[in-house]
Amino acid sequence: MASLEKTDRKTIAAASKMKKLLAGHFEALDKAKKEGTPKVAWCTSVGPAELLHAMGFVVYYPENHGALLGATRMATDVIPIANAVGYSPDICSYLTSDVGAYLKGLTPLTKAYGIQSIPKADVLVYNTNQCRDVQDWFAFYAREWKVPLIGIHTHRNIKAVEDYHITDLSEQIQAMVPILEEVSGNRFDMDRFREVLGLSLECTKLWRQVLECGAAKPAPLTFFDATVHMAPAVVLRGLQEAVDYYKLLLPELKERVKNGIAAIDGERHRIYWDGMPIWGKLKDLSTQFLSLKTNIVASTYCNSWIFDAFDPKTPFESMARAYTELFIVRDESYKEAYMDAWIKNFSVDGVIFHDARTCPNNSNSRYGMPQRMNDRLGLPVLVLNGDLNDLRCYSEEQTRTNIEAFIEQLEERR
């Protein structure tokens, strides 16, 4: 019988270092914008960041800004502003919240870091591996600022990554170089590119190991920790700082595993989370799962920044492969096999799918996957209706009851 009890999530010591790292990241962007050098490139979360760093840009990730708008609960107030100028409430709420915030002249960076506005882009670089919305999102700013918009169009619904995918993607990435040279004023340097890719590879290997710590019983970290600690892998990959950060975090988690220290005392249930976080409700959800002694030990979302294929020997090709092997661009059969493996390795006893209203690409519950998973693995599954940022699509009580009822179901099976 599940009952609510108050517990506290354990603090990860490395977090204090990360706050400084992120402050440094945003301050560098702000400084570059004010001084006009180095040039600022906007990049989608799984865009060709390594190439941009190699070309000497400071790199800004609007999806990270979208998540900040969600986490600070500013998003729901500014989304209607974008809706009013023609951006539908049914499209990506990162896009609508970011555009809405821009139109209103607001950013969560002000409160967090004292930065008055987002850094204006000198070039906008997208990869449609996430969705088509990123292209439309960047196109808004391209029109607004009259700056170049370039991108990579990734193949979608891929069963197996084929050579022709890699050839095509690699050529698309290479085709960006002349434009990036022109905007940055720097010549492309292959050695520098290899060096950056090497740092990204090191970062991603460490990030994978961080996430794999969650397989330990009890798990030393939660999904809610991972959504915080993934930040360097997202916004600082390709830089030494990200590598250094995970070299700090990983031993702390390994020490927890060695000593059997649980992120959630008395861990009773282990959940796999598929889909986007509900940024504006992370704290509430974390508290609820803690009180139910349930740990979300693995997720598709946090795994999205694992890029095993990076290889400095073949930078363009391996980058093309790494950004095409992603879960999000794969077909249902690949996704199911991928999730099955993580579920098995992490001793998961229930799966929660978040059906994010405005993020169809990251919502895997819409084509019968939960039912098939339930049949195949015999695991209880739950679909939560919500959204990454638009809390108008979220029902507090429905969600709370669904989660509580789900844990009661898991408890019944123990």
Added chain:
Amino acid sequence: MHNLAGGVDVGSCTTKAVIIDCEHRIVASHVTYSGTDFECASRETWDKCLKAGGITQSEVGRVVSTGYGRNSVPFASVHLTEISCHGRGCLHFLPGPITVVDIGGQDNKIIKLDERGLRVSFKMNRKCAAGTGAFLEEMALRLRLPIEKLDDLARTADGEVPLGSYCTVFSATEVLEKIKAGHPIDRIVRGLFRSVVKRVLEMDTLTDTVVLTGGVIEHNHFLADLIREHTSTPVRIPPHPQIIGALGAALYALEVE
């Protein structure tokens, strides 16, 4: 050891209380409107339930609360979701495997239990209240009809006006259009009932014996007839479908006791 146990189901619309004896028999029950103060509603309903059974508080052991306001019942020692309690309440009358369909004031639930009575799956309606009691209440208001008349009107209608929308607000507009077009009210009401059934059928498949619960079913048995038109599995209504959640909570309370 007490001989009695209680369950309180604080729903969005009504609050239900049930007291059972150690033989699992219902010895008292009571239903009131929840209003806006759930704690007050739970106390009032519970006190009236005690009074209805001629029972004193000291005779009752544990009380389990459930429903939307389950956390607002200060005299409950444990709270459980209505998903668990509706399932448990239905198993009191019928063995598994069963599919429980609860049509509540603001949400619907489909709960599947296996032959051992263990839950296999559950689904609640999305954030939208289409197909719930709130939908019928809104439509009764639009049609200027007392809500308790809907069941008879739907049952005795000699036809049905189909309604296409699943949004409550759009349905209201559609109903007004149908009235303007001269369709008889009773046929429109049957169309509204059909709309509720369609919303339920969209949520999940109906497998095994279907057990209908909730206040909407308590007062609108004709919905069961309509559901039977859509499924070949038996469709049953347990005694007192509105208090099944509270009964389930009382049964859990007795188990803990």
